[in-house]
Amino acid sequence: MPQEIWINLPVKDVEKSTAFFNEIGFQANNVGNERAKLSIGQTTILLFPDAALEKFAGARIADTSQTAEVLFSLGANSREEVDELIRKVELAGGTVFGKPSESDGWMYGAGFADLDGHRWNLLYMDESKMPKGK
Missing domain, CATH: 3.10.180.10 (2,3-Dihydroxybiphenyl 1,2-Dioxygenase, domain 1)
Structure with a gap:
C-alpha cells in the first residue's frame, strides 16, 4: 500500500508561483527542470508547467x-x-x-x-x- 501522496498542480509560471507561495508564508523551492516543491505541513504539492501536467495526466487541465x-x-x-x-x-x-x-x-x-x-x-x-x- 502506498505510504505517501504527492499532489501535482499545474501552473503557468513555476517561478512566479514559487515566489507567490513563499510570499504568503508557505515553503516552496524550485527543484529540477521547470518544477517546484511546495510543502505545507506534511503535504507535498509539486508545481508543474501546464503542458507537463497535461502530458503526465493524459488529459487537458481545467480552466480555473x-x-x-x-x-x-x-x-x-x-x-x-x-x-x-x-x-x-x-x-x-x-x-x-x-x-x-x-x-x-x-x-x-x-x-x-x-x-x-x-x-x-x-x-x-x-x-x-x-x-x-x-
Missing part, C-alpha cells in the same frame, strides 16, 4: 477561470492567522473570493485563489464553541 477542479482546505490556529494569511495573499497578487467571516458561531474562515486560479480555503475552528453531539 471557469471551473474549480479542487479546493485545498487548510486549518488555521486562530482567527488572526486567517486574517494575516489573507492579507499576505492580497499583497502577493492572489484573489480573495471569500472574505474572512464567521460561520455557525464556531468557525472562522476565508477563501482565496492563487495566481493560477486554484482555490484554497482557510478555516479556524473554535472547538470550545463547537456544538455537542446529541
Whole structure:
C-alpha cells in the first residue's frame, strides 16, 4: 500500500508561483527542470508547467477561470492567522473570493485563489464553541 501522496498542480509560471507561495508564508523551492516543491505541513504539492501536467495526466487541465477542479482546505490556529494569511495573499497578487467571516458561531474562515486560479480555503475552528453531539 502506498505510504505517501504527492499532489501535482499545474501552473503557468513555476517561478512566479514559487515566489507567490513563499510570499504568503508557505515553503516552496524550485527543484529540477521547470518544477517546484511546495510543502505545507506534511503535504507535498509539486508545481508543474501546464503542458507537463497535461502530458503526465493524459488529459487537458481545467480552466480555473471557469471551473474549480479542487479546493485545498487548510486549518488555521486562530482567527488572526486567517486574517494575516489573507492579507499576505492580497499583497502577493492572489484573489480573495471569500472574505474572512464567521460561520455557525464556531468557525472562522476565508477563501482565496492563487495566481493560477486554484482555490484554497482557510478555516479556524473554535472547538470550545463547537456544538455537542446529541
